[in-house]
């Protein structure tokens with residue numbers, strides 16, 4: 001028997017400037033499941049992630065249905081979307097410089113959603129911020145730093161802490177390690193993996209990296225031209241791709257592995 005869905009899209013279309021970037025997409029994420037989204041450039045991965053996170057870019061409009069924790073996001077008011085974000089779904093973007101205010105102390109930024117969604121008072125929020133920083137292996141003193149003073153890896157950890165802050169049941173991550181060096185990226189993914197395991201949080205992860213997909217996700221959906229061309233358990237899809245687009249991605253990943261000589 002399948003688990004209850006934490007997120008489900010039906011016939012989702014996302015128009016940007018009159019052109020469909022996502023075109024009739026059906027996706028179902030069971031509670032606690034980890035889904036990767038892969039596909040060539042322009043396939044609609046980021047728009048799908050944004051639609052599920054309730055954070056479409058300016059000028060984009062959605063039709064069809066996106067339900068997260070039972071709430072319909074298509075057609076919801078800004079207030080309605082703001083309630084769902086943080087409570088039911090949280091987003092880690094590719095570039096945390098966009099998600100975090102560069103000049104506001106990290107602690108204040110982490111505390112804001114805690115006070116809004118969990119009703120914590122100032123002291124309670126401060127204590128929780130220290131816990132969250134520890135959860136992403138950052139020292140509590142960092143709460144006083146501004147994002148502009150941090151390294152890229154530290155900023156992504158803060159963005160992950162912000163996303164984990166409200167213990168939402170679904171985390172959407174759009175290439176969260178794309179801007180990081182490989183060792184820093186690996187450490188962040190390991191941290192993400194441990195947090196999701198500890199809390200049973202579901203994941204929708206956009207990635208270009210099939211190694212990351214295989215390490216973090218149980219299921220994969222392959223997009224092309226705004227549509228699903230293939231989906232299923234990661235080991236099965238990667239071992240026996242059923243669609244040309246998937247075959248090309250697998251082949252490209254094989255070719256990109258550098259030859260190591262002793």
Ligand SMILES: Nc1ncnc2c1ncn2[C@@H]1O[C@H](COP(=O)(O)OP(=O)(O)OP(=O)(O)O)[C@@H](O)[C@H]1O
Nearest residue numbers: 016017021039040041042043044045046047048057
């Ligand atoms: N803000 C935007 N303005 C105009 N067009 C957009 C915008 N965002 C996405 N699009 C278009 O919608 C389509 C899907 O874009 P999307 O960013 O979801 O693709 P993607 O699969 O994430 O690509 P990439 O791997 O290159 O990031 C593309 O044709 C893209 O050009």
